[in-house]
Amino acid sequence: MRFLPIFRALLAQLLVLALLAVLVLILTRFDLRFPLAAVALLQGLGAALLGWRLGLSRWWLPINFAFVPALLLAQGLALPGWLAPLAFALLLLLNWNSAGERVPLYLTGRRTLQQLQALLSERDGGGRFVDLGCGLGSALCPLARAFPQRQFLGVETAPLSFLIAWLRSLPLRNCKVRYRSLWAQPLDEFEVVYCFLSPEPMMQLWQSARTQMRAGSWLISNSFAIPGVPASRTLQLEDWRGSRLLLWEMPGAELAATDPAG
Structure with a gap:
């Protein structure tokens, strides 16, 4: 099991701090000294790069970069000492499900939301939509407002x-959020299943989708493919992350029985 992102971020901070401490100790023996602010910025840069190499998402880069400089600034401003542990606790509560469900917090961007609205407009009438791991509701709630005739459900386990x-x-009125694992959520009652997960759970999700979802319903994944299962449609979003939407239309029973991924 991979470590929670928050612990990988902490590991990056501690490793770079230790390395810099040794480097500063060596340089002081040669009577070389650097301003504390410069050391803090160098530590932030190193922690950001190491965190990225440890598999953290891109949005962790500014957090890792600013953490130690922010602590230094807080010390200079005489801010309360409990702010740092509070920030750590908040990040942990936002990413709590990363270990069990292997799904870190990702936020759905504006271009993604626009494309999801266009896709939902293709399906006539009402219908039900579920967001597996809805995070902060950044996709779920705007879509519910845009399509009041549809029913929306989000499931999330990060407190x-x-x-x-x-x-x-x-x-x-047409949107509900449940504290529930995505693996505990039945999929057979939904016409559209949306997720923004990670590469690791995608094959397991496909096994659930192909046995539960009705023919003609859609499974839409933000960015992450199902290994060995070509998407019915792939839509490039042209955002800063290079995101794409991958859509699989569920086949009928006869086609599902011959699915090579089964």
Whole structure:
């Protein structure tokens, strides 16, 4: 099991701090000294790069870069000492499900949302939509507002992410958020299943989808493919992450029985 992203970020911070501590100790023996601010910025750069090499998402780069410089700034401003552990706890609560479900927090961008709206517009009438691992509700709630005739459900197990998404969904009569694992959510009642997960759970999700989802329903994945299963449609989003939407239309029973991925 891979470590939670928050622990990989902490590991990157500690390793770079240790390396810099040894380097500074060596340089002081030669009477070479650097300003503390310069050391902090160098540590931030090293932690950001190492965190990226450890598999952290790109949005962790500014967090890792700014962590130690922010602590230094807080010390200079005499800010309360509990701010740092509070920030750590908040990040942990936002990414709590990364270990069990292998799904870090990703936020759905504006271009993705626009393309999802266009796709849903292709399907006539109402229908039900589920967001597996809905995070902060960044896709779920705007889509529910855009399609009041449809029913939307989001499932999430990171405590703080769930709370934020649940609060955002309260004003929407056609949207609900449940504290539930994506693996515990039945898929047979939905016409569209959306996810923004990670590479690791995609094959397991496909096995669930092909046995539960009805013929003609859609499985849509943001960015992550199902190994060995070509998507019915691939839509490039042309955003800064190079994202894409991959759509699989569920086959009928006869085609599903001959699916090579089964």
